Amino acid sequence: MDGILSLAAANLGSPIILSFVLGLSAALARSDLSVPEAAAKTLSLYLLFSIGFKGGASVAAHGLDVRLGAAVLAGVVLSFGLPFVAFGLLRVMTTLSRIDAAAVAAHYGSISIVTFVAATSVVAGRGLEAEGYMVAVAAAMEAPAILSALWIASRGGERTDAEPDLWREILLNGSIVLLIGSFAIGTITGEDGLARIESFIVAPFQGVLCLFLLDMGLVAGRGLRDQRAALRPGAVAFGVAMPLIGGTLGLGFALLIGLSQGGAALLATLAASASYIAVPAAMRVALPEANPSVYLTLSLGVTFPFNLTVGIPIYVAAATTLVGAS
Amino acid sequence: MDGILSLAAANLGSPIILSFVLGLSAALARSDLSVPEAAAKTLSLYLLFSIGFKGGASVAAHGLDVRLGAAVLAGVVLSFGLPFVAFGLLRVMTTLSRIDAAAVAAHYGSISIVTFVAATSVVAGRGLEAEGYMVAVAAAMEAPAILSALWIASRGGERTDAEPDLWREILLNGSIVLLIGSFAIGTITGEDGLARIESFIVAPFQGVLCLFLLDMGLVAGRGLRDQRAALRPGAVAFGVAMPLIGGTLGLGFALLIGLSQGGAALLATLAASASYIAVPAAMRVALPEANPSVYLTLSLGVTFPFNLTVGIPIYVAAATTLVGAS
Amino acid sequence: MDGILSLAAANLGSPIILSFVLGLSAALARSDLSVPEAAAKTLSLYLLFSIGFKGGASVAAHGLDVRLGAAVLAGVVLSFGLPFVAFGLLRVMTTLSRIDAAAVAAHYGSISIVTFVAATSVVAGRGLEAEGYMVAVAAAMEAPAILSALWIASRGGERTDAEPDLWREILLNGSIVLLIGSFAIGTITGEDGLARIESFIVAPFQGVLCLFLLDMGLVAGRGLRDQRAALRPGAVAFGVAMPLIGGTLGLGFALLIGLSQGGAALLATLAASASYIAVPAAMRVALPEANPSVYLTLSLGVTFPFNLTVGIPIYVAAATTLVGAS
């Protein structure tokens, strides 16, 4: 417990979190501070490229682990399964319609790459190693949850627009392709490749992350400001409970597979995190009747800040305790 | 005098100034060289974040100075007072209408962050230390001048649209919030925080500044090209005289407070510089009848290049002479 | 031959090429991965500024070579002459109309700065030195080819819109101005200037190039996907043959002038490369009847990837062999 608290305190005092808090406060205070859309997209391309490449280079350095397959499989199972858990919880804890609940559930089965990146920083800051292929696990977890959610929605008699095109779009969405692609490049070029572009993708990484989280704070704050109505107490409670449940399940799978302490913390974080880019876009196409302000506000306004500030230290502490003890 | 000349020569030969000159010449020659709007905004976010953070980290390292309060107060007094000086000068030196003169005066009471940043580089290049909290002084000087100018305009019977909303907008405008916010983050996270993001906010800083000044040169050059009509001799003379007066007053206050040589040079630069982002936007809302081409051309086309090339070396030389002698 | 193969293999396995391949594959697979327009433009500004500055600083360090003038002259002659070679080939190998062939010819006389940058990386990776002023040669080769192509078109009775304005636009187009301007800044500020902004323009260079080539791959892939119709076998064959011919001629001139091994490789690359920014824009104005999908697809979809993957290693190997032997 003490470990968690001191870790949480250290985490809260990091430039990364404080940048998020700055963005959040600025938006809530209605400052006109804003990051151009093109810059936000470019920063996110940078983060994906960098995290994918470093993961690949690390796999190249440490050799392929027999657990890679198991970890990817665990990720896929979690992504498929979590929406059912989330949907059940939502029907109990909130008054959301079936379709809104299904849409929210999709978000919590899928993942948030920035939450993952932030956890990577904390893990590295604690001196823990993590399996490089966790980025591949992250990529694998993006899409399956959408399938589950659409199935849930269609069971309720809802018409879903899931034409074949949608599947291509989801599976080949930019962030999956860039993550897997740069992971592959990192694996192929290995430490040599990393050495060539290290001062671009490693050295400035934390700083870029600060700017990106400033923007995330701004976007989350604007959402909270404008969509306060979407934040009923039951929904907020779900937004905090669900990551803890997801994190626990993620940790369970990590123990099962035998991941390292760092890897376990990351899998827990992935399971605990909620998508706010890929899934919202897919929902607008496939479940247009679901209300975007509900799922965006929950994912970006409640769960993302929760994970960033409190969740990640908990998952890291739990992973070090449990995996250390196993 | 020799010191000023050699400093000015060194300054003129720096990549930063030459980048500005390149942009200016390209625009005057009607080249289509241009920096995307989103990139320019992002570069300015970077500069603000970086300068604020470094200032905060330096305060964290050196401890809070008793002079902080006095310096901020001096900045506020300067910002309130300089518009009256500027307005008086403009009525004597130019034929500008009362309202145009009031709008121009607001710009010269407020500050230009890039001029400040450029001065910081020169100060550091001379091996001088400056108080880290000077960025807080810069932030405090942005807004008061607007109040003075609106008061001057309304005394002339001018209708000003200064609704309460406008004040929130001015006080919480993006650059103030980011500067103060990153200053706070720097103060909280201190040297540790700085170490984590140093290779983002310190190492590439001068290079980013080059690109930003290239863009400033382009924008200033386009302004000079299209708005030549706004540049009457009296106005140009004001654009050169006013920074020298402002700089002198700034230096006076610095001596009064007992700032270091570097700090005195920076306060002089702040007083000498003229806003070209925050104040123009406020003027469009509050004094829409004032002609933007007058105040933008003066601030960006005359005073900014003057300060960058000749002014800053003078303020630094004067500060080292006077503060050294005190 | 072995040298070429191993060099080609090393080249193909570099993060830079793989990033291009990633972008190309993503676009061909219809992924929605995309780089914002503003980011692409900013990356290209960065590359131009950086390459120009480094060239200038290297000239400042090594002193001006008597061969500078000869090299620039050779570049101009190549740029004037290559369109005639290209036009002749196109009329033989393809069924393109006179006007389309003239437009394509202009592209192959002019140059692609990214190809040049990529070659610079390979040359440096091989431990070869190259004359810093090669960037000035690159700048000098951008425009003359347009003149030749318009002359060819007008000989065919084609009406060309080559008003005086067009010439100003071409000669002062952004990339020429930035390249020459930053080259001049580098020459003036020399090693000192370079030291100040090194961690911006040198250290992250390769990484930025990766992101830029990712975008180039995306754009090229989208072009290939949508404009497949423009790719008749004859045209594709031209897109591969022409760079080899251009490269050979470039190498010949390099031997004549007595450039270093690195310089010879770069001049060959310049001659072999085809424009895809400056010339297309000029063609839209001056030869609007020429079909853009023909020249863009050939230049960006065929010749650029060919040079990047196979061409550059050939030119470098040839230069080291021949210049070494001379």
Add this chain to the structure above:
Amino acid sequence: MQTHRAKRVEIVIEAPLERRLTEALEKAGVTGYTILPVLGGGGRSGHWSREGQVGRSGMVAVICLIRPERLEPLLEAAFAVVERHIGVVSITDCEVLRAERF
């Protein structure tokens, strides 16, 4: 397909006034509007372009589709904001689908 008569109002206004305009429109009972970016323009106060600018400079275009009977209050609300500023307001007759949305 069933269409309904409506008015399309297009207001080109300085960006710093955007929020003031949309708030005034909302107060005047306008149920929807769309904001388009503007790259540049020319008028009595000369030519301007957004390139390389920092800050809320430039202009935006606000488009409102409304039922004809709501035109008058909209124009009055818009005019109160635009009055002392540069910018232009134009009104076109149009047809819309899904009239219940307006």
Add this chain to the structure above:
Amino acid sequence: MQTHRAKRVEIVIEAPLERRLTEALEKAGVTGYTILPVLGGGGRSGHWSREGQVGRSGMVAVICLIRPERLEPLLEAAFAVVERHIGVVSITDCEVLRAERF
């Protein structure tokens, strides 16, 4: 100058549907369209803005100029895509130069 009667259809639609809409238009025989970016807007589902967003969020405006007799199939194709989504469709009478292009 010789002009020809035509219709100008403006469709404001969510960005993730852009490709679906343009494909539907092409199938309905529409020969051309132009897509404008949208910065933000307001409607029954609240105010939104593109600032700082990542991903295919936001909306776009698709403008089609067509011969009057092609309006009906265009509207039907557009409606099939827009039907269950937010967004608006407006139609204006206009004149065009170079009728052979439409």
Add this chain to the structure above:
Amino acid sequence: MQTHRAKRVEIVIEAPLERRLTEALEKAGVTGYTILPVLGGGGRSGHWSREGQVGRSGMVAVICLIRPERLEPLLEAAFAVVERHIGVVSITDCEVLRAERF
């Protein structure tokens, strides 16, 4: 509110021609215009998109509000620039506030 009859001319044109067009408009006595960015489009020469492009590629939309009697010279000036290029020109009847500006 007092409105005045005017014409709204919308010209979608390749970006490299933008300056030529606005200069021609100014020569033809057009007092104002607004330039909107274009994201992409489709026509006889295929589909294009601005994403990831470098250079003055793509198109822009130029909007002019003018008094009806100035339409003819405007169209002639615009046509002289657009003639050999891709792009479209449409004209709509509209009403404007503040007629003294046009």
